Amino acid sequence: MKLHAAAILVIFCLGIFTVHTVKGSVGSQSMRKYSCVNLSTQQLNIRNLIGYEMHRVPVQAVMFINTKGIRICVSPNQKWVQSAIRRIDRARTTRGK
The missing domain is CATH 1.20.5 (Single alpha-helices involved in coiled-coils or other helix-helix interfaces)
Structure with missing residues (x-):
């Protein structure tokens, strides 16, 4: 028992x-702390951007992070956005070496 x-x-x-x-x-x-709801239409100064995140929900967007830590959402279809992403990626790879 x-x-x-x-x-x-x-x-x-x-x-x-x-x-x-x-x-x-x-x-x-x-879970993400920040999400893109509104998209900025203003072109940002690429030299002041230090990071980015791709977002698909609730809208498709790129969230850039500038040197002051401010997050700005923009449409990924703009040419300057693609240039900024390439520049940030290049800077990340050169820092990693």
Whole structure:
């Protein structure tokens, strides 16, 4: 009888551990802090941009980050945007060497 009760207790504890593990892994997935809702129509100074992120939801956009940490969303279809992305990528690869 004691062995039977101990087995049930072990199974119960494993069940609780499994539920907490599954909940933790779902809750630990990161979500974006910022998303693009409005797009700027103004051309930015490419020399002041230090990073970018591609966004598809809720609108397709490129979010540029400037030297002051300000994030600005623009349409990815503009020629200057593609030039800015290439410049940032080049700067990242030269810093990594």
